[in-house]
Amino acid sequence: MKTRVIIVRHGQSTYNQQKRIQGHCDESELTPSGEAQALQVGQALAGISFDAVWASPLKRARKTAEIITAELQKGTPALTAPNFTDNLKEISLPLWEGMPFSDAETQYPQAFEQWRTDPANFVMAVPQSDGSTAEFYPIRELYQQAARFWQELLAAHQGQTLLIVAHSAINRALISTAIGLGPERFNSLNQANCNISVLNSAGGWGSPVQVEAMNLTSHMGAPLPDMRRGHRGPRMLLVRHGETEWNRQGRFQGQIDVPLNDNGRAQGAKAADFLKPVTIDAAYTSFMARPKETAEIILQHHAGLTLHSVNELQEISHGEWEGLYESEIETNYPGMLEQWQNQPETVQMPGGENLEQVWLRSIAAWKEIVAAHSGGDTVQTVLVVAHDAVNKALLCHVLGLGPESFWRFKQGNGAVSVIDYPDGIDSAPVLVTANITIHLSGSVLDKTAAGAL
Secondary structure, three states, rough: OOOEEEEEEEEHHHHHOOOOOOOOOOOOOOOOOHHHHHHHHHHHOOOOOEEEEEEEEOHHHHHHHHHHHHOOOOOOOOOOOOEEEEHHHOOOOOOOOOOOOHHHHHHHHHHHHHHHHHHHOOOOEEEEOOOOOOEEOOOHHHHHHHHHHHHHHHHHHHHHHHHEEOOHHHHHHHHHHHHHOOHHHHHHOOOOOEEEEEEEEEEOOOOOOOOEEEEEEEEOOOOOOOOOOOOOOOOEEEEEOOEHHHHHHOOOOOOOOOOOHHHHHHHHHHHHHHHOOOOOOOEEEEHHHHHHHHHHHHHHOOOOEEEEEEHOOOOOHHHHHHHOOOOHHHOOOOOOHHHHOOOHHHOOOOOOOEEHHHHHHHHHHHHHHHOOOOOOOOOOOOEEEEEEHHHHHHHHHHOOOHHHHHHHEEEOOOOOEEEEOOOOOOOOOOOEEOOOEEHHOOOOOOOOOOOOO
């Protein structure tokens, strides 16, 4: 039985508003806007039955957790008050806490640059009472803290649905350690105030974890999270095609050109409405019917754009599996389906592709698209509509993960993910948000078809 963990960052705080560094400092409190955001989270999660709430004891997270829990208790009276643990405290930055970000950058330029560009080796030298200094690595220690929390949480709450309320840096460390990322990828994930992320764990610590959704913010009004300050490169909107009849039936599609069904067209229309307020500057799609029609539906609200078809973005070739149900694959190819589900990087599809081939072609095409929209005078937003396997490959690529991590990300029919390139193709990409499906069902949980690829 899976353990579902929903992770929320605290609402806007006074230090957020003042652009000050918070860390362990507990002087910062929720603003009225932050309290309103917490209430919106509670309302967005109201249909989910939670078994427990865990939170950081720092005031800004404590208050956020209390507001959300009070809202959830209206539908689940048995839900108890939040549990608090120091393992969910924000990162410790003793030399900087309380300082404006601009002052920290001015007074500690080398360390601040390292914090931004080489987080795994970011070191802070803290003066001691005897006149000496002690060096420590804040982000490395934060990842160790996150691992401790996961071990305790999963041991105590196996098979339950849990809510975690904490902070930006520790939440990034929690998500990272769950899916196998190290401190060097600290800046590759975004966590906005009162965002919602959904993780599913198959067992205890070390078991496979799937990111069902990450950094959802549309429950607070704007469809997508804001770009970071100083952003100059492209914003990439990665969308999976709407549902097909074979998705609904659970058949393997691969490169058989199955069109959208009526529900898939409706999902495309909902994705179109969701992205209507977003300015789109360019659009690309796999040439196959299901993503192409999804893209065309979305672009009905963005007149004048040319939709470019890219062969390398087509779905994985399942070869002899295409058109089959899982039961038929198990009968005809005993043991291979389990291998695909547990060690996908080792599978060569009979008469088809392996994931390494999908990785190489889809990432090459992706890099060409990003490069084509980098280096201009204005920030461009680029739509890319593709398939389940291709999108998973691209999301893994953004975080430096290989084919062995294929199942780490869920991609629902009609889902939207966002990747930012702060300085263009030569900069490290940031996964801003992943697998938004709230526009399809009104739920933060992905309720799209759980069919084959």
